[in-house]
Amino acid sequence: MTAKSNYFKWLWACDELAPNHTVRGLVKSTLTGKIFWVSVLAILVSAQILGSIAPIWAGTSGKLAGVIRDQESGTPLPGASVMIKGTSIGTSTDEDGEYFLINVPVGTYTVEVFLIGYQSVKKTKVTVLLDLTTPLDFELKSSPIELEKAIIVVAERPIIQKDLTSSTNLVIREQLDNLPNAVGIQPVISSMAGTVEDENRLLHVRGGRAGTVSYFLDDVSVQDPFVGQAGTRISPDALEELSLTTGGFTAEYGEALSGVVSAITREGGSQFAGKIKAYDGLTHSYDVHTGEYGKLERNDNHSVIANLSGPLTFSQSDRAAFFFSGEWGKNDGYLPHNWRTYHSETGKISLKPTNNIKLVLSGNYYQRELLRYEHRDVNNI
Structure with missing residues (x-):
């Protein structure tokens, strides 16, 4: 049977604040007018509060x-x-x-x-x-x-991070750009100490079950509650930082048991930039009876990754900037029933009305299509 999974999530920094504040002293004759002015004032109040309490949020900053x-x-x-x-x-x-x-x-x-x-x-x-x-x-x-x-x-990065109190493996943007075959974050994470990727491409950390790893994107949980795995896919080219915490994590990640995977997406800057790269696969067929290899053939496993970033205006200012990354891939697998296709898009818009206020709108869309293997006996079990 063919299974399709979709994940779509938008984040708006002000949405969590607006419902918690009451706008008083507003009298209008029509319900439409009331809703409009309440919404406008709620957004303004939320933006002001966002700028004032930003230091106490975990956020995506250092x-x-x-x-x-x-x-x-x-x-x-x-x-x-x-x-x-x-x-x-x-x-x-x-x-x-x-x-x-x-x-x-x-x-x-x-x-x-x-x-x-x-x-x-x-x-x-x-x-x-x-x-x-x-x-x-x-x-x-x-x-x-x-x-x-x-x-x-x-500048030299300090060998010992004095304020780091947990066991954390960290990969920054420069290292991600230099990885030769980084098609997803799973291969990057599975190459770190204390991790194992099983035959079903599930991640295990320090001997724990696959469902005991928590996944965060821009400090927001993207864990699928049904299977306990990451509910989205993102290209390493879209990340500013990728970390795996295997012990000593703080109360911020209270629901994590064996590990925490945290990814921070990139932001646009004052200059336009972009990149595109593609992966393809070739393999030799192998005869188990003769022990001989066949000719070199394509295995139809390929992907294309691209990103674009820059200012929203041509003034070369970081006051309003965007970043977009997309990925498309296909993998035939080793068996006829093991194929899958997928595509993922990530976008972020950053707005800085003042030096003390920053608004971020980010989104991620992921869709995959695969053929699941089913086996039923004579009793339909």
């Missing part, structure tokens, strides 16, 4: 923190400006030369520090991880005459 010092004397430098290039995120150091940036979306950035009387410094490939603090210190060289070019330094 934190940058560090100290700015004089290169020669080691003295902390107050009042130095710290900016994340390509974004509107920035701050300045306090009287102790310390700074911190919260609610930084997960990703890789270039951070620049500048202060009057000192040569500006840029650090590239600074990675911000989900719910973790990335330490980033700077040393500025005094310069009485402003130089035209800044010093560029490649």
Whole structure:
């Protein structure tokens, strides 16, 4: 028989807040007018509250923190400006030369520090991880005459993440891009320590059952409650970060037993970018009687993956940006009844009305079609 499964989920940051607030003092003669103005005010109130309570949400962001010092004397430098290039995120150091940036979306950035009387410094490939603090210190060289070019330094990821209290395997965007055959996140996860993929392509973590792994996409559960597996499929090209937590997870993931798989999707930036790649398969037939291989033939296992991102306007601003990724694939399997076809689409729109408010609309659609094998005996059992 042919089975088809669909998964479609839209997330709107303000929807969870609007029903919890009552708009008073609104009197209209018609029911239509009341509904319209209540909706408008609820959205505005929700957006304001969203900006004010964002720091207490788990969210999909991390934190940058560090100290700015004089290169020669080691003295902390107050009042130095710290900016994340390509974004509107920035701050300045306090009287102790310390700074911190919260609610930084997960990703890789270039951070620049500048202060009057000192040569500006840029650090590239600074990675911000989900719910973790990335330490980033700077040393500025005094310069009485402003130089035209800044010093560029490649940031190094700390070997030990001091605020990481759980057993977590983490793969960032740069590593995902360099994987040779990453057609789905399942092969990436199954290559990590403590995981096993069985003959039914089900994931087991640390000896647990397949249904005891929790799956999160952009910090929202996408677990299928009927079978306990991931209810969607997403291409690694659409991810900014992929992690597997196998122990010590916090109360945020209270329903998890053996492991937590968390994926953060990418966001668009101020520049247009895109990529397309395809996979195909060739194999040799094998004769079990003679032990000889046949000629090289296509096995009809292939997939196409593409993504596109950039600003919603041509002003090259990150105030309004989009990201879209799509995947289509077909796998014939080893037996005639083991074929399957699938396609998956992921999209995200990011809006920043102000520096303190950010609205995100994201969606994921997944559909697969496969032929399930059924065996019934003479008693129809």
